[in-house]
Amino acid sequence: MMQQRDGFAVLLVLFATSAVMVLGLACWYQSSLAFDVIAQRERYYKNFYDASAALDTGLVLVTKNFDLFFNQLTLKNNSSISLDLGPVLEPVRLKNTRIILNIGQFKNKTEDQKQPKLLVQVRLYDTHARTSLCDLRCLVIKTGVKIKKEKREKSDEQYLVQHFTIGNLL
Amino acid sequence: MRILLRKSFTLIELLIYTALTTIFALFVFGFVGSMRQQIENMKNLSSRQLTVLLALDLIKRDLISSDMQVSSWDKNSGVFVKSSIDEKSRVLRTCIGWYVVKNGLQRWEGEYDFKERRWKKKTTSFYGCPITQVKFNVYTQKFNKKYVDLVEISYTVSQEKQKKLTQETEHHDYVRLRNRVLV
Numbered sequence: 001m002m003q004q005r006d007g008f009a010v011l012l013v014l015f016a017t018s019a020v021m022v023l024g025l026a027c028w029y030q031s032s033l034a035f036d037v038i039a040q041r042e043r044y045y046k047n048f049y050d051a052s053a054a055l056d057t058g059l060v061l062v063t064k065n066f067d068l069f070f071n072q073l074t075l076k077n078n079s080s081i082s083l084d085l086g087p088v089l090e091p092v093r094l095k096n097t098r099i100i101l102n103i104g105q106f107k108n109k110t111e112d113q114k115q116p117k118l119l120v121q122v123r124l125y126d127t128h129a130r131t132s133l134c135d136l137r138c139l140v141i142k143t144g145v146k147i148k149k150e151k152r153e154k155s156d157e158q159y160l161v162q163h164f165t166i167g168n169l170l
Numbered sequence: 171m172r173i174l175l176r177k178s179f180t181l182i183e184l185l186i187y188t189a190l191t192t193i194f195a196l197f198v199f200g201f202v203g204s205m206r207q208q209i210e211n212m213k214n215l216s217s218r219q220l221t222v223l224l225a226l227d228l229i230k231r232d233l234i235s236s237d238m239q240v241s242s243w244d245k246n247s248g249v250f251v252k253s254s255i256d257e258k259s260r261v262l263r264t265c266i267g268w269y270v271v272k273n274g275l276q277r278w279e280g281e282y283d284f285k286e287r288r289w290k291k292k293t294t295s296f297y298g299c300p301i302t303q304v305k306f307n308v309y310t311q312k313f314n315k316k317y318v319d320l321v322e323i324s325y326t327v328s329q330e331k332q333k334k335l336t337q338e339t340e341h342h343d344y345v346r347l348r349n350r351v352l353v
Contacts, residue, residue, distance in 0.1 A: 007179075011187065015190075015194075018194065018198070022197070022198060022201065025201070025205075026201070029205055037220065037224070038220070041223075041224070041227070052348075059352060063352055104257075104259075105259075106259050107258075107259045108259040108260065108261060110261075119255065119259060121257070137254075137255055137256075137257070138255070138348070138349070139255055140352075147353050156353045157353075158351060158352070158353050159351070159352040159353075160349075160350075160351055160352070161348065161349055161350050161351075161352060162237075162238075162253070162349050163253045163254060163255035163261055163349070164234070164235045164254075164347075164348035164349050165235060165254035165255050165256075166231065166234075166235060
């Protein structure tokens with residue numbers, strides 16, 4: 001009876017040691033990644049391209065509803081409109097992240113105010129660590145120029161994307 | 171007979187232990203295998219290649235947010251305007267230039283006179299890498315020639331053989347500007 005108990009204890013010790021060893025290795029692996037340049041670079045580009053895809057989606061949304069957003073912000077004197085792009089970008093979204101699109105007024109007095117402008121910002125936010133992973137901003141300008149494309153009856157409005165800025169990026 | 175049976179494992183016990191050990195071994199081998207793959211990937215990039223890659227990352231990061239107006243580019247010297255905007259709608263304009271110096275690259279940032287083609291004010295930073303030549307070729311849009319669409323980075327890297335710099339290889343990389351025209 002004693003020998004049987006000893007055998008079980010040995011197995012238990014082996015199992016516990018192996019579990020601790022695996023945990024230790026996993027910790028070492030994660031900490032070594034934090035100091036590795038290539039891993040950091042991969043993380044940087046992952047965040048950047050996710051945010052970039054979100055910004056492109058945001059730009060399509062803004063250019064299609066430019067007047068609506070512009071009038072809403074000007075009439076009600078709102079500083080910005082925030083939208084959660086998470087459900088739209090579900091396939092590219094990383095775990096524990098939120099993608100927020102902010103559409104705001106452009107309030108710079110030194111710049112030319114003749115053309116209507118909107119400030120578009122995309123923020124990739126880590127909900128677990130509560131930090132901003134990537135922040136991309138740009139200015140969308142309605143030029144007033146209409147371009148007629150082939151095979152289309154309606155002519156399309158031309159917009160300029162300017163001052164593309166990469167904000168804080170982890 | 172009973173005493174002998176008690177001393178050894180029963181068939182069911184043995185089966186359970188074998189199954190547990192197999193699952194555990196699979197888990198450990200899976201983890202070690204994925205780690206080995208990561209290490210292999212890292213080894214493939216030598217430190218020399220890595221410094222070139224990181225230097226190009228820095229150049230691309232500047233080019234990606236460069237101004238799309240052709241007038242904001244000095245095609246011969248490779249100087250361009252980079253403008254950024256903050257959350258309070260403040261616009262910051264700065265001129266950027268990348269130059270090859272001994273043992274690396276120098277990034278010049280400041281005010282540049284595009285008519286006289288000279289720097290008025292600048293701050294420099296150095297990045298050590300084996301790039302020996304760098305040049306930007308600017309491509310404009312098909313329909314509107316006043317806007318830059320694509321930038322080609324042509325660069326040469328010195329190769330090291332038995333601790334001696336021997337041949338140079340030319341590479342090309344392309345960057346599409348994020349400041350663009352949307353229709």
